[in-house]
Amino acid sequence: MNQNALELLEQRRSCRAYRPEQITEEELQAVVKAGTYAPTGMGRQSPIIVVVQDRETIDALNQMNAAIMGNPEANPFYGAPTVLIVLADKNIPTHFYDGCCVMDNLLNAAEAAGLGSCWIHRAREEFESAEGKALLAKWGIEGDYVGIGHCILGYREGDRPAPAPRKENYVYYVR
């Protein structure tokens, strides 16, 4: 048993405070690569990953996301210097499941790369909007993509918190 990898899966925690400096290209590529190797239905690789490191674009996404939350003053991306957006091709029946597996792999790989990360929701609403569709077009992304989630990345400010206790009755046995 690879205890080291098992512990990593248990130790990953969401990070909501980031240092301002950008992550290295090596760290970014390690995380993104693990995302692309996530399982997908029949291996059809329905998702795509958009790496956003341009501050102006991150700020625009942050504002759109806050507006969808109904709180324009919010800072949903927590100032993280990198935002990975996962979208998936809705013509493939398993696209929603596939996109979530990419997201989970990105979060776990971030932990393995020593980075802080957090899943930020509302990608679906973002890329259903005219503003979101215009961004996809600007980025050269064509097709029927649904927003699955944002994985924000950066160096953690402060310590990794301890996990909350797992709920009772998480696991049932039939044997």
Place this chain on the structure above:
Amino acid sequence: MNQNALELLEQRRSCRAYRPEQITEEELQAVVKAGTYAPTGMGRQSPIIVVVQDRETIDALNQMNAAIMGNPEANPFYGAPTVLIVLADKNIPTHFYDGCCVMDNLLNAAEAAGLGSCWIHRAREEFESAEGKALLAKWGIEGDYVGIGHCILGYREGDRPAPAPRKENYVYYVR
């Protein structure tokens, strides 16, 4: 960087041929634990995991699953000796995303534990049916649970195949 864990995320492959013997309790618990530590929206832990190791129940699920496929002669669980069913509480808005993260963690943990695994779909249809609802009731599971997926587990028969090449344009950059 934890190269070992990163490689594991890239090396995991679906397994579709299993040896008949049951996995050890230690292996099972390692996989299940990693599932319970998957990220969930606001840490609400909306999923549950049902561990099925009873041959009769696995055969019944296999038959239901094959019928949903439209091919009653199929063997969708490939004879795996353990089936983990992930369901999620539909009253929690992020339940679908949460359940998929549990599934992905289970698959990655199986790889870390040296086991073969595969995501088998059609859990939603299974547990929407009267037969599926009767099984949940029999297992003592109450509430509004939606089937997310089955993670089948066992010892791999044969070698782990090489991964298919990743598609072009999996990753876009905005920077």
